[in-house]
Amino acid sequence: MISLEHFDFDLLNNSDYENISSTINLTNNIISSDKNELNWPILTLSIFVLTGTLGNLLVCISITLDKQLQTVTNWFLFSLAIADCLVSLIVLPLSIIKDFHGSWKLPIIFCNLFVFFDVLLCTTSIWHLTILSIDRFLHISRPFRSRERSKCKTFLAILFIWTFSIAISCIIFILGCIDDKNILIIVNDHRRHCALNNRSFIIYGSIICFCIPCILMLVTYSLTIRRLQLEAAKCYTDPDDLLMIKQTSDRLRRHQLATKRCPSSPSYKRNSSKDMSSASPTTPCSPKLSCSLTSPDTDNIQSPFQQV
Missing domain, CATH: 1.20.1070.10 (Rhodopsin 7-helix transmembrane proteins)
Structure with a gap:
């Protein structure tokens, strides 16, 4: 009978110890969570x-x-x-x-x-x-x-x-x-x-x-x-649009080449005038180029005084 009472007393002491320890851990967690650490980053x-x-x-x-x-x-x-x-x-x-x-x-x-x-x-x-x-x-x-x-x-x-x-x-x-x-x-x-x-x-x-x-x-x-x-x-x-874009780009390319080159041969001028006449009327032309294409070649024409 005495041994049973001692056993019950020890059991109660162990259970009380576990409850107290869990309570202490819980309060420690609450206190640590209450401490607001500053977030510097x-x-x-x-x-x-x-x-x-x-x-x-x-x-x-x-x-x-x-x-x-x-x-x-x-x-x-x-x-x-x-x-x-x-x-x-x-x-x-x-x-x-x-x-x-x-x-x-x-x-x-x-x-x-x-x-x-x-x-x-x-x-x-x-x-x-x-x-x-x-x-x-x-x-x-x-x-x-x-x-x-x-x-x-x-x-x-x-x-x-x-x-x-x-x-x-x-x-x-x-x-x-x-x-x-x-x-x-x-x-x-x-x-x-x-x-x-x-x-x-x-x-x-x-x-x-x-x-x-x-x-x-x-x-x-x-x-x-x-x-x-x-x-x-x-x-x-759309094939028509592609053809028109290709023709326009070719004409612009020929026009750019014509503006870069200024040869004095009449055959080149006749070819360039044909290319310019076949181009669309909306294509911008250089006024110097148009003058050189329309004006006669005065360098190759000799005056009657020079012939004499």
Whole structure:
């Protein structure tokens, strides 16, 4: 009986020891995870902040100052450069700070603004690229109609893209003001991550901002490539076009040889005049060459005084 009691006591002591040791290991893991180590290599991404800001500013300045660059496509590129410049100035620095500390150390209002601008500028950039793909397809399929498009329609399309992106971004901004858990992932009291944490917004926002533009760009670029392949096939399969191109190149080659050489023999001049007369009327001719072909050879004509 005494031996059984000793056995039970030893068994309880062993189980208590195991529980205490597991508790100590768990607390040690929590303490070690609470120690936010600084991520120094992430600071190298600040190079992208400088280069992205400078490059997009140069694009905006060049389009603004040069009137020849103020076309329909370039105005879309101008708006896209503004969005990318704001990404380099606002989103990238806050993201570097977040990853440098390992958790979000700034006030919650900055987290809300960070998520707002992240969604806004990414949505704007993606939809600008989508509109550019559609615009390139229209330029190839309907070149004359696309040239007649006014700047007013272009500015309205750009305004619609920004308004649409702001409307989507305001939803997550309002949700973040209502509940911090929509924009914060709280691991414990010492570790918080600033990111989207609303499942419904993640699903529907991904469909509107990523899936639909991706499908549109794939379709439009596929149609653009197909249209270019058909046009190239027409140029190479039409025998009349090939013959005309060959004849034109031969005539231009003979004309270039004639301009380089200026012989004094009348037979060469007669042959060159025949080649020039057989060429198309649209072929440019040198005025000196035409004068030499039409004017008589005065060097070979002797005056009557010289004959005497």
